[in-house]
Amino acid sequence: MSERKLQVVTGGTSGMGLATAKALGVYGPVLIGGRNEKRLNDAMAELKEAGVEAYGMQCDVSSPDSLKAFVDYALTIAPIGNVVNAAGVDYADMPKEPIIKINMLGTHYVLEAFLPYLDDSYVVNFSSITGNFYPGPSAEEKELWDSTQTVSEAEFVERQLKLTAQPNDPRMLALGESYTTYAMSKRYVQYYTQANAMRVAMKNGSRIISIAPGSFYTPMLAGGNNEAMQASIKRGTVYQRFGTSEEMADLIVHLLALGHGYLTGVDIIHDGGKTALSFAKQMM
Numbered sequence: 172m173s174e175r176k177l178q179v180v181t182g183g184t185s186g187m188g189l190a191t192a193k194a195l196g197v198y199g200p201v202l203i204g205g206r207n208e209k210r211l212n213d214a215m216a217e218l219k220e221a222g223v224e225a226y227g228m229q230c231d232v233s234s235p236d237s238l239k240a241f242v243d244y245a246l247t248i249a250p251i252g253n254v255v256n257a258a259g260v261d262y263a264d265m266p267k268e269p270i271i272k273i274n275m276l277g278t279h280y281v282l283e284a285f286l287p288y289l290d291d292s293y294v295v296n297f298s299s300i301t302g303n304f305y306p307g308p309s310a311e312e313k314e315l316w317d318s319t320q321t322v323s324e325a326e327f328v329e330r331q332l333k334l335t336a337q338p339n340d341p342r343m344l345a346l347g348e349s350y351t352t353y354a355m356s357k358r359y360v361q362y363y364t365q366a367n368a369m370r371v372a373m374k375n376g377s378r379i380i381s382i383a384p385g386s387f388y389t390p391m392l393a394g395g396n397n398e399a400m401q402a403s404i405k406r407g408t409v410y411q412r413f414g415t416s417e418e419m420a421d422l423i424v425h426l427l428a429l430g431h432g433y434l435t436g437v438d439i440i441h442d443g444g445k446t447a448l449s450f451a452k453q454m455m
């Protein structure tokens with residue numbers, strides 16, 4: 172990782188994004204963004220306390236205008252290094268439209284905003300193992316997702332809402348439409364990451380990957396699950412516990428710091444063995 176280039180972390184004001192920003196601070200200046208002003212100020216104080224050369228700005232990844240201002244600010248600090256897009260919302264108590272706008276279109280808008288400035292950079296998106304459990308994309312989903320760059324935001328949202336109401340596997344709906352939308356949104360992040368491997372590589376050999384967290388104990392996960400659900404989530408992992416934000420940050424920083432030049436267009440599962448337990452009978 173080039174010293175003094177700017178490490179950008181959207182969603183860097185909380186959870187795994189904040190831990191990643193702190194860990195990246197060893198390599199140079201870090202810019203974090205998020206919508207909530209208080210959360211941003213608290214995160215800035217935490218980063219500065221940890222000795223990070225931290226910069227912060229309110230930004231909303233579902234708004235291209237907000238991202239333009241964010242990128243303009245970034246360019247005043249230092250040349251762009253890596254971009255970690257940890258901004259995202261969960262399905263608990265969340266209407267479907269913001270999930271589509273933030274998790275899906277936000278992923279696209281962040282890449283569009285930073286693409287011109289990538290230079291031997293990594294773009295890291297956050298998917299979820301929920302995306303791996305989603306049985307898609309179907310032909311209709313692919314058709315819409317392949318046209319992300321060309322359809323209007325209103326059309327994308329309208330068509331995605333229809334797809335969400337009739338998922339590829341109707342059994343998904345037993346888990347609720349918000350959950351289905353979230354699962355689809357994270358499957359989209361994986362697909363979009365694959366679909367942009369070539370385009371990103373054309374920016375001086377840059378790379379794009381997504382990371383699929385299992386269950387990491389962050390404000391997002393802590394907020395939406397009661398004690399019984401949390402106990403059940405833990406039992407679903409090899410280590411019988413949640414991952415920590417620091418463990419996620421360690422993985423990302425190892426990937427970025429060592430510079431793995433052949434690694435792009437893939438989704439990396441980091442889930443304490445949840446996928447292994449779900450898909451394979453364990454040999455004892």
Ligand SMILES: NC(=O)c1ccc[n+]([C@@H]2O[C@H](COP(=O)([O-])OP(=O)(O)OC[C@H]3O[C@@H](n4cnc5c(N)ncnc54)[C@H](OP(=O)(O)O)[C@@H]3O)[C@@H](O)[C@H]2O)c1
Nearest residue numbers: 182185186187205206207231232258259299386387389391
């Ligand atoms: N925790 C898990 O177990 C888990 C599992 C699978 C996937 N993930 C994914 O991992 C990523 C990080 O999650 P986390 O658990 O660290 O969550 P978190 O602690 O809730 O942090 C989410 C961050 O995203 C920001 N954010 C949300 N909407 C935004 C928007 N429109 N524009 C800019 N920033 C926005 C939040 O700040 P503001 O709200 O102030 O904007 C916050 O900084 C998310 O994409 C999440 O879906 C998490």
